[in-house]
Amino acid sequence: MVGILLLAVALAPLVAIILIVVARRPGLAAALNLTASIVSFAAAVPLPWLVQADPRVFWDGYIIVDALGAWVVLCAAVVYLLASIHAVGYMRLLDEPGRLPVFYALFAGFALTTLVGPMMNNAGLYWIAIELTTLVSTFLVAFERAAESIEAAWKYIIVVSGGISLALLGTILFYWAGSFVLGPTYDMTWEALRGAAPRMNHALLTLAFLLVLIGYGTKVGLAPMHTWLPDAHSEGPTPVSALLSGALLNTAMIGIIRYLAIADAAHTGPLLRLTLVALGVVSLIVAALFIVRQEGIKRLMAYSSVEHMGVIALGVGFGGPLGIAGALYHMLNHSLNKSLMFFGAGNMMRSYGTKDIADIRLVGRHFPVAGALWLAGAVAITGAPPFGLFASELTILRAGLQTSAAWASFVMAVLLIVIFIGFLNHFRLMYAEAPEQPDSVRGGLSAWCVAPMWLALLPLFALGLWWPQAVWAYFGGITHALGDGSLLAGHMP
Amino acid sequence: MLAAHLPPLAASLFSLIAIASLLLAFVMLGSRWLRHYLYAFAAESWLIGILSAAIGYYGDYPELYLIAILTFLFRGCLLPYLVLRIIRRLHIAREVHVILQASTSLVVGAFAVIFALGVSSRIGAELGLTGTVVVLALTVMLSMKLIGFLMLAVRHEAISQILGLLVLENGIFLGAQILVPGMPLLIEIVILFDLLIVVACFGLLVQYLMTHVGTTSSLELRRLVG
Numbered sequence: 140m141v142g143i144l145l146l147a148v149a150l151a152p153l154v155a156i157i158l159i160v161v162a163r164r165p166g167l168a169a170a171l172n173l174t175a176s177i178v179s180f181a182a183a184v185p186l187p188w189l190v191q192a193d194p195r196v197f198w199d200g201y202i203i204v205d206a207l208g209a210w211v212v213l214c215a216a217v218v219y220l221l222a223s224i225h226a227v228g229y230m231r232l233l234d235e236p237g238r239l240p241v242f243y244a245l246f247a248g249f250a251l252t253t254l255v256g257p258m259m260n261n262a263g264l265y266w267i268a269i270e271l272t273t274l275v276s277t278f279l280v281a282f283e284r285a286a287e288s289i290e291a292a293w294k295y296i297i298v299v300s301g302g303i304s305l306a307l308l309g310t311i312l313f314y315w316a317g318s319f320v321l322g323p324t325y326d327m328t329w330e331a332l333r334g335a336a337p338r339m340n341h342a343l344l345t346l347a348f349l350l351v352l353i354g355y356g357t358k359v360g361l362a363p364m365h366t367w368l369p370d371a372h373s374e375g376p377t378p379v380s381a382l383l384s385g386a387l388l389n390t391a392m393i394g395i396i397r398y399l400a401i402a403d404a405a406h407t408g409p410l411l412r413l414t415l416v417a418l419g420v421v422s423l424i425v426a427a428l429f430i431v432r433q434e435g436i437k438r439l440m441a442y443s444s445v446e447h448m449g450v451i452a453l454g455v456g457f458g459g460p461l462g463i464a465g466a467l468y469h470m471l472n473h474s475l476n477k478s479l480m481f482f483g484a485g486n487m488m489r490s491y492g493t494k495d496i497a498d499i500r501l502v503g504r505h506f507p508v509a510g511a512l513w514l515a516g517a518v519a520i521t522g523a524p525p526f527g528l529f530a531s532e533l534t535i536l537r538a539g540l541q542t543s544a545a546w547a548s549f550v551m552a553v554l555l556i557v558i559f560i561g562f563l564n565h566f567r568l569m570y571a572e573a574p575e576q577p578d579s580v581r582g583g584l585s586a587w588c589v590a591p592m593w594l595a596l597l598p599l600f601a602l603g604l605w606w607p608q609a610v611w612a613y614f615g616g617i618t619h620a621l622g623d624g625s626l627l628a629g630h631m632p
Numbered sequence: 633m634l635a636a637h638l639p640p641l642a643a644s645l646f647s648l649i650a651i652a653s654l655l656l657a658f659v660m661l662g663s664r665w666l667r668h669y670l671y672a673f674a675a676e677s678w679l680i681g682i683l684s685a686a687i688g689y690y691g692d693y694p695e696l697y698l699i700a701i702l703t704f705l706f707r708g709c710l711l712p713y714l715v716l717r718i719i720r721r722l723h724i725a726r727e728v729h730v731i732l733q734a735s736t737s738l739v740v741g742a743f744a745v746i747f748a749l750g751v752s753s754r755i756g757a758e759l760g761l762t763g764t765v766v767v768l769a770l771t772v773m774l775s776m777k778l779i780g781f782l783m784l785a786v787r788h789e790a791i792s793q794i795l796g797l798l799v800l801e802n803g804i805f806l807g808a809q810i811l812v813p814g815m816p817l818l819i820e821i822v823i824l825f826d827l828l829i830v831v832a833c834f835g836l837l838v839q840y841l842m843t844h845v846g847t848t849s850s851l852e853l854r855r856l857v858g
Binding site for chain 2: 261263264267270271274277278281284285286287289290291292293294296297300301304305307308311314315318319322323324325326327340341342343346369370373374429432433434438
């Protein structure tokens with residue numbers, strides 16, 4: 140059963156790509172991509188419940204579906220579905236029907252690479268999956284062919300390729316460290332590495348982990364390696380921004396989580412976790428500074444992604460049942476919420492014909508429904524109750540207080556408040572401030588553009604009010620599978 | 633582990649190839665002519681191909697002969713050819729405005745090697761492999777990494793940045809051959825193919841840069857800030 144669902148998740152986009160390339164008709168391409176996203180989503184939803192505590196391995200151990208991977212696949216599938224719905228309405232506004240088949244083929248390809256990344260059981264293949272996500276999404280970022288988009292794509296591919304090559308070096312050093320224990324040739328599965336970790340050399344393991352952390356951290360968008368992120372997220376078409384932010388970043392984060400479990404098994408001390416916590420704090424600081432003074436609407440959302448990846452990094456770094464649960468819950472909430480925010484930003488960008496916050500005014504009056512949804516999303520993404528992100532951020536804060544790195548929790552709390560004020564201030568201006576000159580607003584957002592906002596907001600609301608016991612148990616299982624470990628929790632007060 | 637118990641002849645051969653590759657990285661660092669970069673890169677790739685074959689012979693890993701042939705074909709011939717085509721199409725022969733003079737970057741590169749040596753000897757001592765070819769391989773691997781990043785930072789022509797990334801990868805590949813010759817064949821082959829796709833993507837993007845932005849110098853790419 141799990142195998143069939145897994146095939147459906149991966150094959151749906153693959154088949155869609157082939158059919159789109161063969162048919163080359165814009166309308167059909169959109170329909171095919173949408174169908175693929177629905178199939179992927181439908182197949183990904185039962186995965187976490189089916190695998191629960193016992194991971195399944197396929198294809199000679201190259202593919203794994205464990206609780207952690209299934210959760211990240213679910214997050215990616217949610218965003219793929221929402222973004223595909225939005226793409227139908229949004230891409231029509233670009234008025235280039237001839238290039239739509241290329242767009243949808245690349246889009247499905249990007250979704251495919253993000254969906255299969257978390258399923259890779261071999262550290263080398265995981266690296267290749269992450270590399271492929273970069274290559275495909277570069278052309279999506281460059282899709283609009285404006286000078287800015289090409290510039291963003293160039294920065295994206297150079298910065299991320301450089302970063303990811305560090306991850307390759309780290310991967311090879313991990314293999315080398317393992318070869319002292321397991322012999323010169325072995326399959327580099329996560330499980331094998333973890334089994335060998337206690338007997339690996341500590342200095343070598345530390346070096347390898349730091350390289351991997353910086354490498355995949357670049358892809359996750361942790362500051363100070365985040366420089367590609369605001370450009371790529373703001374210059375690509377909106378559905379691409381949503382997929383980059385809501386799906387891709389999680390797919391890269393899972394690598395860090397898995398390697399951290401290996402490092403934990405080796406008992407190298409708290410240094411590695413502290414490094415991750417420090418990267419999280421730096422991300423929050425950078426995001427806070429740039430959010431407060433931001434002028435571009437999509438760049439605002441992009442820096443908010445840096446912020447939330449910082450929050451997840453903190454949760455993972457704190458570790459323990461609370462930290463892991465908070466981080467994983469935050470992944471899903473962030474995927475839903477950031478998609479909503481990007482859809483709103485894209486809609487407003489097209490309606491007002493500008494990316495500048497200063498030129499977007501009286502949103503609530505022009506767009507009562509879409510505007511209200513977007514505003515609710517803005518309240519949610521800053522971590523205010525009653526939405527899901529409030530619950531997950533609070534859990535991560537609590538997790539931090541139980542560790543020896545409690546200072547990070549306090550810093551996080553302060554920075555979240557700064558971001559709350561800065562972020563909502565932009566929305567106050569966009570909703571309440573009168574425009575300097577009477578603006579020309581292109582009205583009439585299509586249902587395709589607004590419906591995904593509803594579909595994102597309602598679950599987000601539900602997740603904030605009600606955190607089912609089963610989900611707690613599920614996260615508990617993942618924490619256990621990762622080795623229960625938080626080395627920072629050694630000094631509980 | 634193979635590299636720790638080598639016959640003296642093999643150890644000297646591996647050391648020679650590793651040091652020659654490092655020297656070629658310095659050639660790339662010291663030149664301003666794009667073609668020199670390219671020739672140095674191609675020569676470096678051939679050396680790595682020879683290294684793969686030599687390790688296959690001494691360590692009895694027959695699959696490394698295949699890797700050696702693929703390295704020759706892809707890294708030694710096809711990649712340089714692809715990059716050469718991009719250079720021809722762009723009519724750019726050299727870096728026009730250098731951020732760091734060639735002599736200065738050579739000195740910085742030398743410091744990078746010293747740093748890499750420090751890290752490697754520490755790791756070598758930890759593993760009880762001091763004085764073997766392992767330390768040298770690790771040094772060359774890390775220094776080529778640092779030199780590649782240096783090239784990325786101080787060069788701004790799109791082609792030099794591509795070649796900088798390729799140097800990063802060459803360093804890893806060279807080190808991997810000596811340190812983990814037993815790495816599964818599948819992974820190595822996929823990484824080789826991956827590199828080919830990367831360069832193809834870069835080629836396409838450089839073309840976009842030329843037609844839509846009007847420049848291939850990253851110094852001119854400054855619309856997106858803040």
